[in-house]
Amino acid sequence: MTDLPALPLAYGAPVLRALMRSVPEDFQVDELPAFEASGEGEHLLLDIRKRGANTVAVARQLAQWAGVPEMGVSYAGQKDRHAVTTQRFSVHLPRRVAPDLALLESDEVHVLAWTWHNRKLQRGALAGNRFTLVLRGVQGERPAIGERLQAIASRGLPNWFGEQRFGREGGNVPAARAMFAGRRV
Numbered sequence: 001m002t003d004l005p006a007l008p009l010a011y012g013a014p015v016l017r018a019l020m021r022s023v024p025e026d027f028q029v030d031e032l033p034a035f036e037a038s039g040e041g042e043h044l045l046l047d048i049r050k051r052g053a054n055t056v057a058v059a060r061q062l063a064q065w066a067g068v069p070e071m072g073v074s075y076a077g078q079k080d081r082h083a084v085t086t087q088r089f090s091v092h093l094p095r096r097v098a099p100d101l102a103l104l105e106s107d108e109v110h111v112l113a114w115t116w117h118n119r120k121l122q123r124g125a126l127a128g129n130r131f132t133l134v135l136r137g138v139q140g141e142r143p144a145i146g147e148r149l150q151a152i153a154s155r156g157l158p159n160w161f162g163e164q165r166f167g168r169e170g171g172n173v174p175a176a177r178a179m180f181a182g183r184r185v
Contacts, residue, residue, distance in 0.1 A: 015144040016135075016144075018135035021082060021133075027080065027133055028131070033088055033127060048110065048112065050084070050087070051084045052108055056078070063091075065104055066091045068093070074090050075088065076124060092120060101114065
């Protein structure tokens with residue numbers, strides 16, 4: 001990242017070294033829906049498992065599949081491309097006729113479930129995300145690792161790292177500074 005200072009460590013110095021995210025299956029994110037679908041309406045809700053697929057690209061693929069404009073497809077939040085993720089999309093289909101779901105299936109995209117709802121899916125309309133992270137080649141003292149994991153399990157972790165917060169190569173930071181300085185971005 002550009003000129004971002006090192007962020008504070010929530011639990012002090014690291015107690016282990018490991019490889020993470022060697023393959024997409026090493027990082028799994030499951031979206032937790034915030035509501036139960038009504039089962040009726042003109043918005044098709046699709047629960048999709050993605051592997052190595054970008055949320056925006058899958059939304060574009062859904063629009064093409066359904067023959068609707070891209071703005072007719074929505075999702076609650078973007079998920080990491082370098083992972084296996086499950087997330088919900090909505091597709092506005094006023095005639096309530098869904099194209100053949102088998103046409104969506106690929107190595108990257110699998111439809112887990114579908115139903116109808118009376119409103120489109122809004123950004124942020126999720127209860128949260130469940131994460132599974134596989135660490136490979138772990139090195140460190142087992143008791144110290146166990147203690148650290150206990151602390152994390154009871155107190156959690158700050159959510160402040162990575163491109164999702166600061167943009168690729170820290171690119172969101174200059175834009176934010178310009179905005180706060182009153183310059184048009």
